[in-house]
Amino acid sequence: MRPSSDLIRLALPFVALGALLGGVFWLQPRAMSYTGLNLLFNLAVPIALATLAQMFIIAVNDLDLSMGAFVGFAACVTATFLNETPWLGGLILLASVAVYAALGVVIHLRRLPAIVVTLGMSFVWLGLAVMILPAPGGAAPGWLRTLMTVRPPGIPMALAASLLIALAAHLVVARSALGVVIRGVGGNERSVARAGWSVLHARAAAYALAGLFGVLSGMALVGLTTSADANIALRYTLLSIAGVILGGGEFVGGRVSAVGAVAGALTLALAGSFLSFLRLSPDWQIGAQGAILILVLALRLGLDAIEQRRARA
């Protein structure tokens, strides 16, 4: 039997990840160790969480352009309120998840383009973050710092956490009834509504899940960096979108994969380290990272074309 197109789709981010990892090990054999891997994937966990957050939005055919600003906001709250008065910090973070759910409701009821709404919200989140933390600073709560720097035996923390996160998100998006309905809204909103489901509820739930994962991403980031800054995660908006697409997702049609999205996020995180090992001047690194992204996405397009030709045959 030929491998299903889904399998090929899912294999791509892992192949890309493997290729990059091979390149890194070849350039710097000492990276092939517990500490080395830990350093390589150090910042992968928050990126993976932000990518999963974006995945829930993309699953209902929307796009979130405020993800980076929101993660930055969550990081600022974590480094200040959650550290000093935990109950207030927790309340603020919970409220921000509720705001995300409300955004889903507004976008659905008023039929607004999600891109416009979230672009506007990105300035709101950024503004709030600057108000909370005008200059870089704050401190990570001790328990969070401990959690993010724990050294489990055998497998580096970053990889173990990524695996756990991917598994949890996979259960939600692929196995739960809610996940099926969310993806169904992306695939054929009308037939989901015809079958008696509330599309409003599904979209609000997808946005709330995105808010939850965004908050977790901000907290993980502070746990790693020990302090926060309003601009700390602005790159995450585009990284998270790229991660979802790299991981086999589609912009429309509700085709998303949690495991793929995490693999895509790890690939993106590794691309930066790979370029450093190449001793590429930092001036060129962002451009080169973009080039790697274009290369892998071009592979995706190639696979899509093959898939379509097969479907027609």
Added chain:
Amino acid sequence: MIPHMRDMSPLLSVSDARLRFGEVTALDGVSLALHPGECLGLVGHNGAGKSTLVNVLNGSLSPHAGRVIADGHAGRWDVTTARALGLRCVFQELSLCPNLTVAENARILHRGHFGPRWRAEARRLAREALDAVFPGHGIDVQAQVASLALAQRQMVEIALAFAEAGRPARLVILDEPTSSLDAGVAGQLLAHIRRFVAGGGTVVLISHILSEVLATATRIVVMKDGRVVADRPADSFTQAGLVAAMGSTARERRRPGRNGLSGPVTPLVVQEMARGLPVRVAAGEVVGLSGLAGHGQTEMLRALHDRLAPGWIAGRRPKVAYVAGDRRHDGILPLWSIRRNLTISALASLARRGLVDERAEAAIAEHWRARIGIRSPDLGLPILSLSGGNQQKVLFARALLAEAPLVLMDDPLRGVDVGTKQEIYDIIRAEAAAGRAFVWYSTEIEEMELCDRVYVFREGAAVAELTGDRISEAAILAASFAGPDTEAAA
């Protein structure tokens, strides 16, 4: 109306339903009762009101006048109450979620039926549903719907509609269910419909394959122009009788001003298709595309346009112009003035050194306003200030302005008032007499009688070519609905 009243009270009935969409009367006083244990065949040409009636039956549309009575109660009738009654619908456009697996689609369709271990239950439900209708189907219920062939997707959709989940299905509405099934699988479906009906279920079957309807339905309702024109037991109909019932009784033929091209003419373009007859268009000819909506006419127009339209470099004189049917979607530029909407197709010839000559633009716009009678005090007003018919005239003028030798029209007069239609017919005839060629897809048969040559489409291919006096409503109906055995008659 029903000659064979049954003892049982109807499961669902509508009485004197009326519904209008703007200018168009979709239902003009339709009464229909569906009884347990019958399969109702519903036939009619485009615009006869079949889809509107189905949408009233399934609760998506509520009629402006008339009542829907379900199970003897005349309460609220909407999608939710329809589902509660056990009504299931299979629509022509597939309504599964392509990104989900077959089992997950079963989960979506049958809400509230599953427990916490729903994955195994949904797989079993989907498998049993498919086995019941299409034994030996060979469909993996864990496969993503997008990876299935079109016929398999339709099989899944039909099987899930009949599935025993929670509330049993009591009334199943099938709109063209066999359009992508091969004969063997279609036979399995029709056999299942008979079993379902024998067990007390009710089916409404809409199909353009009349032999199927005749063989499966117990009663046949023929619709025309939003009315029920015949309602009799199926065995009192023949195929020819059905086609005749769908047509109008007697209407004088109006075909003035035809330029009477006869014999072989050198075609301007020939559009070969994968199947069926090639479509030939000669200069000065009006070629009609007919048949039931969605049988490949628009695709043919698009293919012809894509072949002739410039890919990289647009020349000064375009080879083809296109009048869109869906005005709002791909016709007008809603934020622009009437004038700019009109002249966009001729900007290349209106421009001097890259700048638009506004005086020439105004002059040409005024010329066309007078020529086709756009009713507006000022062409500088926004296009949306015009009525739908006048917007359509602007789109016509835009296409004619381009001076292309070939004009493609994708059902452009849908929902346009009669007066405007007559004016546009006159313009088409005048332009054709001046040597321009038109390819005209219309869902209205009468308009085909204004054409010099008509191709009737069925299942994505042109199956009949009618010329001159052979263009008639009867001939077009016969070709659109032909079953395998009437192929020769078309």
